[in-house]
Amino acid sequence: MSAKKTNVDRGVTINKSEFxxxxxKHLHCTLGTDENKANNHAWWKATxxxxxxxxxxxxxxxxxxxYLNDTRAVHYFSAEFLMGRLLSNNLQNFxxxxxxNAALNELGISLSDVLEEEPDMALGNGGLGRLAACFIDSxxxxxxxxxxxxxHYEHGLFRQEIQAGAxxxxxxxxxxxxxxxxxxxxxxxxxxxxxxYVETKYGENGRIQKEWHPGHIVKGIPWxxxxxxxxGKTVNVLRLWQSxxxxxxxxxxxxxGGYVDAQVExxxxxxxxxxxxPNDETEAGKELRLIQQYFFCACSLKDIIRRYKRAHxxxxxxxxxxxxxQLNDTHPAIAIPELMRILVDRAELDWDKAWAICTKVFAYTxxxxxxxxLERWPARMLEKILPRHLEIIYEINHRFMKEVDKKWPGxxxxxxxxxxxxxxxxxxxxxxxxxVVGSYAVNGVAELHSRLVKENLFPEFDQLWxxxxxxxxxxxxxxxWLKTCxxxxxxxxxxxxxxxxxxxxxKLAGIEKYASNKTFQKxxxxxKLQNKKVLAEEIKQSLGIDVDTDAIFDVQIKRLHExxxxxxxxxxxxxxxxxxxxxxxxxxxxxxxxxxAKAAPGYKLAKDIIFAINxxxxxxxxxxxxxxxxxxAFLPNYRVSLAEKMIPAADVSEQISTAxxxxxxxxxxxxxxxxxxxxxxLDGANIEIAEEVGDENIFIFGLTVDEVKALKASGxxxxxxxxxxxxxxxxxxxxxxxxxxxxxxxxxxxxKQSLLDHGDQYLVLADYEAYSEAQEAVDKAYRDKxxxxxxAIINTAKMGKFTSDRSIKDYVERIWKLNACPVVKE
Ligand code: 7GP
Numbered sequence: 093m094s095a096k097k098t099n100v101d102r103g104v105t106i107n108k109s110e111f112x113x114x115x116x117k118h119l120h121c122t123l124g125t126d127e128n129k130a131n132n133h134a135w136w137k138a139t140x141x142x143x144x145x146x147x148x149x150x151x152x153x154x155x156x157x158x159y160l161n162d163t164r165a166v167h168y169f170s171a172e173f174l175m176g177r178l179l180s181n182n183l184q185n186f187x188x189x190x191x192x193n194a195a196l197n198e199l200g201i202s203l204s205d206v207l208e209e210e211p212d213m214a215l216g217n218g219g220l221g222r223l224a225a226c227f228i229d230s231x232x233x234x235x236x237x238x239x240x241x242x243x244h245y246e247h248g249l250f251r252q253e254i255q256a257g258a259x260x261x262x263x264x265x266x267x268x269x270x271x272x273x274x275x276x277x278x279x280x281x282x283x284x285x286x287x288x289y290v291e292t293k294y295g296e297n298g299r300i301q302k303e304w305h306p307g308h309i310v311k312g313i314p315w316x317x318x319x320x321x322x323x324g325k326t327v328n329v330l331r332l333w334q335s336x337x338x339x340x341x342x343x344x345x346x347x348x349g350g351y352v353d354a355q356v357e358x359x360x361x362x363x364x365x366x367x368x369x370p371n372d373e374t375e376a377g378k379e380l381r382l383i384q385q386y387f388f389c390a391c392s393l394k395d396i397i398r399r400y401k402r403a404h405x406x407x408x409x410x411x412x413x414x415x416x417x418q419l420n421d422t423h424p425a426i427a428i429p430e431l432m433r434i435l436v437d438r439a440e441l442d443w444d445k446a447w448a449i450c451t452k453v454f455a456y457t458x459x460x461x462x463x464x465x466l467e468r469w470p471a472r473m474l475e476k477i478l479p480r481h482l483e484i485i486y487e488i489n490h491r492f493m494k495e496v497d498k499k500w501p502g503x504x505x506x507x508x509x510x511x512x513x514x515x516x517x518x519x520x521x522x523x524x525x526x527x528v529v530g531s532y533a534v535n536g537v538a539e540l541h542s543r544l545v546k547e548n549l550f551p552e553f554d555q556l557w558x559x560x561x562x563x564x565x566x567x568x569x570x571x572x573w574l575k576t577c578x579x580x581x582x583x584x585x586x587x588x589x590x591x592x593x594x595x596x597x598x599k600l601a602g603i604e605k606y607a608s609n610k611t612f613q614k615x616x617x618x619x620k621l622q623n624k625k626v627l628a629e630e631i632k633q634s635l636g637i638d639v640d641t642d643a644i645f646d647v648q649i650k651r652l653h654e655x656x657x658x659x660x661x662x663x664x665x666x667x668x669x670x671x672x673x674x675x676x677x678x679x680x681x682x683x684x685x686x687x688x689a690k691a692a693p694g695y696k697l698a699k700d701i702i703f704a705i706n707x708x709x710x711x712x713x714x715x716x717x718x719x720x721x722x723x724x725a726f727l728p729n730y731r732v733s734l735a736e737k738m739i740p741a742a743d744v745s746e747q748i749s750t751a752x753x754x755x756x757x758x759x760x761x762x763x764x765x766x767x768x769x770x771x772x773x774l775d776g777a778n779i780e781i782a783e784e785v786g787d788e789n790i791f792i793f794g795l796t797v798d799e800v801k802a803l804k805a806s807g808x809x810x811x812x813x814x815x816x817x818x819x820x821x822x823x824x825x826x827x828x829x830x831x832x833x834x835x836x837x838x839x840x841x842x843x844k845q846s847l848l849d850h851g852d853q854y855l856v857l858a859d860y861e862a863y864s865e866a867q868e869a870v871d872k873a874y875r876d877k878x879x880x881x882x883x884a885i886i887n888t889a890k891m892g893k894f895t896s897d898r899s900i901k902d903y904v905e906r907i908w909k910l911n912a913c914p915v916v917k918e
Contacts, residue, residue: 114145219758241395286386493510499556767884800855
């Protein structure tokens with residue numbers, strides 16, 4: 093194969109025959125099978141193993157470089173990393189995708205089949221977890237010293253099945269057949285204490301000393317997942333902790349005949365990293381969850397300190413120069429009192445010195461304003477599990493309250509609002525407040541969100557510490573979300589702007605000048621059509637539904653939540669159905685509404701909405717009067733690898749949350765990057781997307797944040813819309829009949845109730861008419877083929893801002909103060 097012209101500098105080069113030899117070697121020597129016996133799973137493992145040779149070489153060089161340079165590093169603490177699959181990404185980032193494809197081809201194996209064998213690493217729920225995955229990709233790509241710290245969940249996010257229209261949760265067992273990427277590091281095992289009591293001692297010169305006598309000790313076993321940067325030069329690490337009992341086995345009990353009892357402690361300890369909580373935007377409030385949080389923070393801090401001490405001994409003075417810890421929401425906030433405990437109780441620094449260190453190390457990102465998602469822990473629970481930490485939190489708060497008193501002397505109401513401790517029938521610890529007090533920087537994730545964080549969530553904090561609250565708009569990695577998931581579009585872009593746009597996404601602007609060029613439009617829309625064919629095949633396979641690829645593919649993919657308003661789209665679908673029944677000639681371009689969404693297992697209404705979408709879909713898809721023009725497909729088990737198939741095929745991107753509720757959104761960026769046109773509210777990053785693409789290339793509708801506020805203040809009455817708008821009334825009443833659920837009238841009634849009797853908290857009815865009009869504008873625009881092609885191209889062209897490399901650059905310059913550390917060639 094002749095070398096292709098490229099602008100991308102590569103860390104490794106291996107050729108087709110070398111790659112092929114490596115795959116065969118691993119098939120024989122690692123898997124103990126051979127070419128005749130191997131199934132696709134074995135080929136997948138052998139290909140991963142061949143790749144892992146390159147990966148580990150890169151990892152070794154990177155770690156050596158970082159060690160020799162004693163670099164400052166960012167430590168990204170996150171309870172979730174939604175990584176998806178790694179093989180295709182690692183191949184792409186090493187520039188070996190085509191090499192692997194050709195090598196396997198010669199072996200009579202299809203790389204795309206092999207890639208399908210990989211289970212998703214779904215150690216996260218949604219946006220926050222996927223953002224963490226994009227960020228560590230960017231950190232490695234930009235050759236920044238960084239490590240991700242999280243939990244090695246045995247079971248990731250549940251697998252969703254749809255049975256008779258309803259969501260059923262099944263356990264996710266991503267590691268059942270081994271994970272070829274991870275490396276266990278027993279030499280770095282840590283121990284973590286829990287429960288017990290605190291003893292107060294009086295040391296020399298009257299110094300009060302606290303000693304925590306734990307009731308339980310568990311072990312944390314680190315598993316390292318290499319994170320390959322684009323170009324394959326820097327390979328960083330994601331270190332995930334697995335819990336194990338510290339004693340392994342109680343031999344005394346075992347010998348005395350208590351076979352089962354001897355296992356109890358093991359089982360309890362291992363439960364800590366057993367499952368990911370399947371909640372998104374709701375607080376779990378469970379003891380086990382707090383233990384999970386503390387477990388991974390304590391392991392990670394010990395790991396960081398061990399590494400620091402190796403270079404600097406007991407001299408803490410350089411710690412803040414070497415270490416920055418980014419808290420991905422409040423899930424790791426317990427790390428703040430943990431570091432204080434280590435510094436004060438163990439290292440015996442005085443409080444002020446310790447606090448000065450602490451507040452130069454931590455930075456905190458907020459991902460939501462929804463009150464139900466703001467973590468608060470009962471003080472009683474903390475006292476039981478982490479008695480010393482509760483004392484430390486009280487002390488932090490005591491000193492903080494003094495500072496508040498200096499600023500607002502005698503103002504008790506401001507104290508009550510700012511206090512880390514919420515007084516009430518049950519004393520609660522506010523983890524958001526703890527995070528703001530203990531960090532030197534706090535950021536929201538889009539311009540609007542960060543403004544609302546300042547104005548509504550932590551208002552006085554901004555006055556107390558001007559400049560501490562800031563914005564870093566989210567981003568997505570263009571390597572996974574364009575280069576890898578949409579190879580045809582990537583090649584087309586390469587042909588116009590060169591192949592280094594994955595490293596410099598602003599270069600996509602270079603295709604804007606072809607937006608009205610007929611040939612380019614044709615090529616661009618041809619790629620879209622091909623991608624739609626692939627998705628249509630997937631829909632056929634998975635649901636047995638035939639969809640027409642000439643139809644508009646209208647895609648809404650995200651967690652299911654009332655604020656995201658999948659039910660607004662549902663009402664509109666029902667309205668279209670009704671319009672078509674009333675008037676068979678109703679003028680509309682054929683459309684397929686495609687959904688992907690998981691609901692939290694305990695979130696009843698969210699599950700009801702999934703059920704309703706499926707029931708309405710059943711009816712419409714099988715109704716020959718309308719199904720040439722309208723179809724609905726709910727694809728089960730939405731996950732990263734499914735997103736990679738849906739996003740390249742979308743014409744329309746639904747981003748229709750109630751203004752002020754979606755912190756940023758990142759699916760909006762992925763879809764626009766792949767040439768989908770957004771229909772959306774002025775919420776989260778939609779606003780910044782609109783600024784980039786221009787008003788004529790996006791369909792914005794609905795109430796603004798200020799209008800939402802005003803409407804709520806004036807006393808919002810959803811019944812007014814119900815009586816005023818005959819279509820709204822008709823579709824809501826329709827939900828109560830048994831039309832969609834034959835023999836079971838009322839099976840979909842909870843949605844109507846939530847919108848009328850329970851006050852329509854998210855203003856679905858208030859925004860309905862505007863949404864319906866915007867959808868008609870979409871329909872009209874789509875029918876003008878040239879106009880639509882131009883819009884789609886401009887959407888791709890203008891997404892430069894939303895690369896996660898830009899987000900990381902913002903963090904580096906404004907918060908982390910980090911330098912790149914290029915890996916030296918040996
Ligand atoms: C999400 C936000 O809902 C989404 O708007 C944002 O793009 C994403 O974080 C990344 O910043 N939040 C979560 O996933 C979440 O679990 C609760 O929030 C803490």
